[in-house]
Amino acid sequence: MKRLLSGNEAVARGAYEAGVKLAAGYPGTPSTEILETLAEEYRSIYSQWSPNEKVAFEVGIGASLGGGRAMVTMKHVGLNVAADPFMTFAYTGVNAGFVLISADDPEMHSSQNEQDNRFFAKFAQIPFIEPADSQESKDFVLQAFEISERFDTPVMLRMTTRISHSKGIVEEYEPVKLPESGFKRDMQKYVMIPANAKKRHAAVVERLEKLRQFSEETELNAIEINGSEIGIITGGIAYQYAKDNLPDVDYLKIGFGFPLPIEKIRKFVALHKVNVVIEELEPYYEEAINAAGIKVEGKRYFSRLGELSPYRVALGLKEAGILTEAHGAEIEPEQLFPRPPILCPGCPHRGAFMALKKLGVAVTGDIGCYTLSVLPPLEMMDSCICMGASIGTAIGMEKAQGHKKGVVAVIGDSTFLHSGMTGLLDAVYNKSNVTIVILNNRITAMTGGQQHPATGLTLMGEKTKEVNFVELAKALGVESVREADPYDYAGLLKVFKEEINREGPSVVITNRPCVLMPKRIMDRPYTVVSDDCNGCSACFRIGCPAISASKELTKHNRPKAIIDTMLCTGCTLCAQVCQPEAIALVEEPVSAR
Amino acid sequence: MIVENKITNILIVGVGGQGVLLASELLSGATMAAGYDVKKSEVHGMSQRGGVVTSHIKFGKKVYSPIIPYGQADFLIAFEQAEALRAVDWLKKSGWAAVSTTRLVPPIASGGKFHYPDDPIADLKKKIGNVIAVEADQIARELGNSRLVNTLLLGVISSRLEFGYSVWEEVIRKKIKARFVDINVKAFTRGRELAAQAGEVLRR
Numbered sequence: 001m002k003r004l005l006s007g008n009e010a011v012a013r014g015a016y017e018a019g020v021k022l023a024a025g026y027p028g029t030p031s032t033e034i035l036e037t038l039a040e041e042y043r044s045i046y047s048q049w050s051p052n053e054k055v056a057f058e059v060g061i062g063a064s065l066g067g068g069r070a071m072v073t074m075k076h077v078g079l080n081v082a083a084d085p086f087m088t089f090a091y092t093g094v095n096a097g098f099v100l101i102s103a104d105d106p107e108m109h110s111s112q113n114e115q116d117n118r119f120f121a122k123f124a125q126i127p128f129i130e131p132a133d134s135q136e137s138k139d140f141v142l143q144a145f146e147i148s149e150r151f152d153t154p155v156m157l158r159m160t161t162r163i164s165h166s167k168g169i170v171e172e173y174e175p176v177k178l179p180e181s182g183f184k185r186d187m188q189k190y191v192m193i194p195a196n197a198k199k200r201h202a203a204v205v206e207r208l209e210k211l212r213q214f215s216e217e218t219e220l221n222a223i224e225i226n227g228s229e230i231g232i233i234t235g236g237i238a239y240q241y242a243k244d245n246l247p248d249v250d251y252l253k254i255g256f257g258f259p260l261p262i263e264k265i266r267k268f269v270a271l272h273k274v275n276v277v278i279e280e281l282e283p284y285y286e287e288a289i290n291a292a293g294i295k296v297e298g299k300r301y302f303s304r305l306g307e308l309s310p311y312r313v314a315l316g317l318k319e320a321g322i323l324t325e326a327h328g329a330e331i332e333p334e335q336l337f338p339r340p341p342i343l344c345p346g347c348p349h350r351g352a353f354m355a356l357k358k359l360g361v362a363v364t365g366d367i368g369c370y371t372l373s374v375l376p377p378l379e380m381m382d383s384c385i386c387m388g389a390s391i392g393t394a395i396g397m398e399k400a401q402g403h404k405k406g407v408v409a410v411i412g413d414s415t416f417l418h419s420g421m422t423g424l425l426d427a428v429y430n431k432s433n434v435t436i437v438i439l440n441n442r443i444t445a446m447t448g449g450q451q452h453p454a455t456g457l458t459l460m461g462e463k464t465k466e467v468n469f470v471e472l473a474k475a476l477g478v479e480s481v482r483e484a485d486p487y488d489y490a491g492l493l494k495v496f497k498e499e500i501n502r503e504g505p506s507v508v509i510t511n512r513p514c515v516l517m518p519k520r521i522m523d524r525p526y527t528v529v530s531d532d533c534n535g536c537s538a539c540f541r542i543g544c545p546a547i548s549a550s551k552e553l554t555k556h557n558r559p560k561a562i563i564d565t566m567l568c569t570g571c572t573l574c575a576q577v578c579q580p581e582a583i584a585l586v587e588e589p590v591s592a593r
Numbered sequence: 594m595i596v597e598n599k600i601t602n603i604l605i606v607g608v609g610g611q612g613v614l615l616a617s618e619l620l621s622g623a624t625m626a627a628g629y630d631v632k633k634s635e636v637h638g639m640s641q642r643g644g645v646v647t648s649h650i651k652f653g654k655k656v657y658s659p660i661i662p663y664g665q666a667d668f669l670i671a672f673e674q675a676e677a678l679r680a681v682d683w684l685k686k687s688g689w690a691a692v693s694t695t696r697l698v699p700p701i702a703s704g705g706k707f708h709y710p711d712d713p714i715a716d717l718k719k720k721i722g723n724v725i726a727v728e729a730d731q732i733a734r735e736l737g738n739s740r741l742v743n744t745l746l747l748g749v750i751s752s753r754l755e756f757g758y759s760v761w762e763e764v765i766r767k768k769i770k771a772r773f774v775d776i777n778v779k780a781f782t783r784g785r786e787l788a789a790q791a792g793e794v795l796r797r
Contacts (some may be wrong), residue, residue, distance in 0.1 A: 004625050109636045133632075167621060168658035240658040247657075310662045327662060336679050338697050338709035339608065342642035372642060376701060476597075477659040540703045545643045549703040561704070566739070 007137040007163040007261050011073075011101060012037035013071045013170065014141025015045060021068025023047040023095070024056040026418065027447035028075030029110035029171040030164040035073055035451070049459045051449055052324060052387070052418040053078035057085045057100070064154075065096040065190060067181035069145055076104040076117045077386065081419065083120075086154075090124040091200040093152035096181060097145035097386060102128075103159040106480045107307040110161075110446075112367070112386060114306070116281040121156045121258045123442045125204050127211050128156040128258050129220055132239045134168035142176070145218065151207055151214070158257070158298065160280065201331065206286045212259045220255030221264060230322055231272030233265065233296065239276045241313040245323060254285060262292045269294050276301070276320055280308050311459075340375050345529050346521065346569030349373065349439050350513030351486035352410065353380040353493035354542055354573065355493045356437075361500060362403035366390035366420070368412035369446045369514075370439050377543045389414055391423025394434040405499040411436045414444035414452040417467065421476065428477035429506040435499045438469055439486075441514040449517030469576040473507040480506035487512060489576045515569050523570030525586050526563055532582035533560040539583065540575040596666045602661040603750070605674030606680045608697050609643050615768075616670065617648035622764040624652040627756035634659035643699065645676060668753070670746050674695050674713040674726075681720050690721060691749040691788075693729035693742055700713035706797075725749055725791040732783060738773070741780040748784020752792070758785075 005013065011034050015023060023045055025035050038047040043258055050056035053074040063070035074082060079102050086100070102120070105111040121128035121347065126169050129144055131137040144155040188196050215221060228249040234242050235254035242251070252268045254260070268304045269275045269289075277286045279297030288299035301316035302308060314326035343350050351375040356363055357380045365371055365381035366389060374381040383393050394409035411420045444450040451457045454467040480502055484495045492510070499506040515521045530550075535558030539547050546567035549559035563574070565586055575583040603620060604729040607613040617633055624631040649661045663683055669690040671677030677692040684690065692714060702709040710716055714726045727749060733741040744765065751761055762778060769777050 004621055004631065080782055096723065161636065162634060162659065165636060166632055167660070168632045169625060169630060243657040310658050327665070336675060337699065337702040337709055339645050340701065341642035342700065344642060540700060543700045545700060547700060547703065548698040550747065
């Protein structure tokens with residue numbers, strides 16, 4: 001059967017066809033939909049969200065050791081969290097096949113950096129393969145498992161945002177039949193004490209030689225000869241951009257990217273007058289090819305920043321003298337207002353940042369929807385580095401006495417459970433004087449609404465134990481733990497003020513569910529009583545998308561406010577900051593919303 | 594008939610939450626059902642939170658890249674009028690735009706620092722000849738549901754694509770919840786009628 005699938009949906013289908021037994025991961029754009037698709041469409045595979053990528057990776061290792069094919073999924077920076085098990089699992093090798101999906105985000109559509117994880121595979125000395133469309137995303141999963149079992153190694157399947165989130169037509173097949181297997185005790189292979197690890201390191205080096213040979217032979221590294229004097233070496237999405245521009249030149253399309261097929265490349269290059277490497281981000285292929293004494297050019301013509309595109313590739317080819325003209329243009333920002341992403345109408349994070357802004361404290365931030373509070377008009381975040389970083393950063397800033405009004409760490413519920421707990425333990429242990437605000441909206445929101453250990457549901461929809469944040473913080477040794485309603489501006493302000501002034505670490509948990517997920521929350525909307533509005537713009541400054549400037553002006557020529565009742569959720573925060581009390585509940589219930 | 598080497602590029606733009614992704618699902622589903630190779634691309638994540646959402650759809654005999662080169666779109670479907678203006682330079686000079694007159698002024702343009710254009714549709718018409726502006730919100734409400742803007746705008750564009758009505762109806766029936774199918778088919782048909790009327794005007 002043929003279906004139109006995104007790269008991520010195709011990877012999930014690939015897992016199904018490859019007979020995967022277990023899949024685990026932590027949500028992260030652009031990887032999230034892989035596990036979501038598994039849980040929805042392929043329920044014969046046990047799949048789970050773990051609290052973080054490290055745990056997910058370890059769960060995958062366990063499944064592999066236990067004899068079941070395992071897949072773990074994460075975004076590129078997730079592998080930083082899972083790097084510890086990743087680097088050593090490369091030594092032990094697998095029992096049943098193990099495939100890591102690393103979904104990189106060139107251009108940082110939804111990320112804090114654009115690291116190129118191809119280097120991670122080289123670092124760990126494990127093979128990586130890279131698809132160039134949805135069909136390959138599925139097919140390569142099956143190949144990855146075969147390679148994993150044949151060479152006794154974890155395999156990385158490297159995706160990028162454009163591959164993960166683009167759709168293409170995919171031909172589907174029935175799942176493969178795998179022989180029954182189970183755990184086989186092998187302490188020398190799986191217990192990495194120094195004596196064993198030394199032997200396993202030697203095995204890694206030996207394995208690498210075999211993989212080199214395989215790379216030369218495999219069809220994953222495909223040669224297309226059209227009799228051209230131009231040879232292009234490329235892989236992943238860059239292949240498609242190159243084909244758009246140069247459909248008829250010769251190609252060496254790299255699908256198996258570490259170790260590279262150096263002899264195949266040498267022969268390919270010898271056939272051509274001009275050889276160009278086109279790759280997104282870092283000059284990974286180029287450096288390895290040049291290091292082997294083969295002369296190619298690449299990053300001279302193509303930026304290592306951001307994504308490539310058909311036009312950016314055309315520009316580079318023009319500079320290389322291969323194209324005479326580059327059609328298209330760089331996207332020029334229109335002379336229009338910007339429309340950045342913003343906290344939703346009724347978002348429970350808004351109240352917390354309004355109060356922090358009022359207090360003028362330093363705010364160390366974290367990864368989640370609430371990071372959007374850095375944008376105008378709230379502009380209330382001073383740092384954001386990685387998952388869980390807010391607490392450690394706050395401790396350091398406070399110890400260095402970096403801010404006289406106090407330091408507050410803000411962290412979401414899912415992020416806190418991912419990697420905030422150890423930071424909180426540090427705050428207690430080292431007697432830090434910080435306030436930690438856990439913005440509990442009961443979901444992993446930024447990535448589209450995934451369950452986590454405090455929501456009471458698993459990925460597959462089963463009821464489970466819910467973490468209690470108050471008890472957890474107390475168990476870690478925090479003496480002052482308070483809950484607050486982020487829709488109560490004055491109340492929240494009071495709690496924050498008291499806790500910031502308190503000696504020692506304290507925790508405030510703001511409790512309100514996300515207005516979008518798991519279900520849409522819509523209370524009766526509010527409206528602006530136009531006669532009472534004095535155009536003070538206090539409601540504009542809370543940054544609610546439901547509030548805008550009306551065309552009607554006050555006598556001082558200031559625009560009055562207007563509330564879109566289709567968008568307003570009735571959170572009341574704007575009414576709480578409106579001095580002339582011009583914001584009131586809509587009298588008639590609004591129907592058909 | 595599918596023509597060799599001809600790729601049709603359609604760009605859909607709007608604001609997070611407006612239904613851009615459903616529209617692109619329907620459109621790409623229809624092209625696939627009509628026998629084309631098709632690719633589509635959009636970026637999720639941050640764009641869900643009231644930011645700009647863009648979806649690229651390309652179809653033809655064989656499609657490589659899922660991204661439309663700037664200035665190469667044949668059609669633009671815009672769910673919001675200022676977003677149509679932002680995206681207009683993606684269009685070929687001969688391209689067509691179907692634009693909802695929906696006006697969503699973000700908070701950033703309310704503070705006085707930035708200005709939301711007074712009449713984006715007029716600005717749009719200065720840049721390209723073929724603009725069909727649709728009072729989509731009003732028509733959708735008249736038809737009985739504010740979420741019909743999708744199928745209404747697709748109806749407008751569909752009249753200029755090579756494949757017929759039956760493919761569209763089949764896809765709407767397949768991808769939309771059963772109880773909303775009839776009303777969406779109605780909205781789609783209404784879009785086709787609007788395009789036919791507008792076509793008359795534009796030809797004169």
